[in-house]
Amino acid sequence: MTATAPDTRALHLPAGSAAAGDYALEVTPESAGWGHSGLRVLELPPGGTHTLHTGEDEVVVVPLSGGLVVSCDGEILTLAGRPDVFAGPTDFAYLPREATAQLSSERGGRFALCSARAGRRLPVRYGPAAGVPVELRGAGACSRQVNNFATAGVFEADAVIACEVITPGGNWSSYPPHKHDETSDAESELEEIYYFEVAPGPQGQPGLAYHRVYGTPERPIDVLAEVRDRDVVLVPHGWHGPSIAAPGHDLYYLNVMAGPGPERAWRIVDDPEHAWVRGTWAQQDVDPRLPLHSPTARPDQNGATRP
Template sequence: MTATSPDTRSLHLPAGSAAAGDYAVEVTPESAGWTRSGLRVLDLPAGGRHVLDTGPDEVLVVPLQGGATVTCDGEVLRLAGRSGVFAGPTDFAYLPPGSTAELSSADGGRFALCSARARRRLPVRYGPAAGVPVELRGAGTCSRQVNNFATAGAFEADAIIACEVLTPGGNWSSYPPHKHDETSEAETELEEIYYFEVAPGPQGQAGLAYHRVYGTPERPIDVLAEVRDRDVVLVPHGWHGPSIAAPGHDLYYLNVMAGPGPERAWRIVDDPDHAWVRGSWTGQDVDPRLPLHAPTRHQQNGATRP
């Protein structure tokens, strides 16, 4: 990474601490102290509208709760969305750099605007929920679900890589700890944002989770964060994981990544002190609570021209 890394205190952003203007969360390359990745979270009331200038970034509009209509470059994309992040994969919209888009929501909702500095200008596109590859990763208490909606092999983009991870209460994910902060045959350099939502208890009790980031002697970094609903953790470099879901509270996080290299790929290396754990999964079943959503009715592409 060429930019100066932010200090440890700025890497855990509790809910509300990164709010700016219309956004409940605003992380830009400039505010993060790096060069590529960004995230905004927009809350729209019923009937609300928001105008977004993408500037130098490609942007993914990802409904976290509710649906929206996105108008950009003469295209109208109708996102059915979902009732919440634990309700299954969602459809989404891709917006190119140098565009002005309008987001509107008849019933209101919460929307992640995932971004990355882009070199190419690809067209506006709709990503259907039915096309999102859902992967069950790990086994036993390391079981988790990954919605690979905008990973390199699932959706074409210039630089951005994004996915959702759902971890049943009591399980560990982002484990074994791994990193992607160098360019090699085994690794790609990627800045990463974690945006968390934590399922409440049966009477609405607030939940919690834990997230770890640590570095190497050459590039130290040290974060052990108790994360709550709608917190953010930034990973500029170093080993990251585990993300630990407290018993009784399922955990969701949205990962947004991009890097300076010309290759859009997500290659990682495990911390050698913990890599052995992958072998321990052999013969274990995936947690039967997964996939962590009821079957959903996938919506078809709602793109039309005005």
């Protein structure tokens, strides 16, 4: 019996198509048809407020533009935020499951709520921007910048793994194609959400990018999406990459991952047909446009094993 690939239309969500209630974007395990990862984007006007009930999820609040105050479990966390996603890492807030939080923004802004179904209830915490490890990954036309604000081994959480990737215009990232859909010593099973923002041209021209997801005969999946500003691509399984930034338009994406395994880990395997490209990076320089607004960035010392 031949397996059936998921409907591409359910995996590429153009900006606005997954809006719900107070959210400009709402992806839940139920809406995605999986079990663990979620993402909401909340847009607040100046002076706006929002009450968030976390329910079964732990949530990482990440300012995309603007700042806010988060009140939860008797803690008041003031997030300075940033003008936009290309302005460097931001501070963030961690909220536990079964909590109620008040979010308020004096000047307004746009805020990502990265979530995962959680078993443990951890404390409310503040993550400073200065503490976010910034990594320069790849080289040459595969150069990109990774803000590892909530990855495993960097920030404690029960299940959620999240990071930001900045790709200069004309470069490829999430390359070579890789996957993390099985549990093994080399791989961890993780559902993944890609949320994109695309920098406009010099006169405000809208930008674009491309993203690829493909599978195997046993587990088919086939996505080749032209992504625009604030689009989302869901990766339930399969090889994913590249994410291609069009020349003249820097590309940002926020990755949110979680899975069923008891270990919170991000282990990947490369598509064997493309893994050789990692071996070329040692002979190339990192793109001189990087880091973007992040003077503390450092080259990745483990490029052979990182996506």
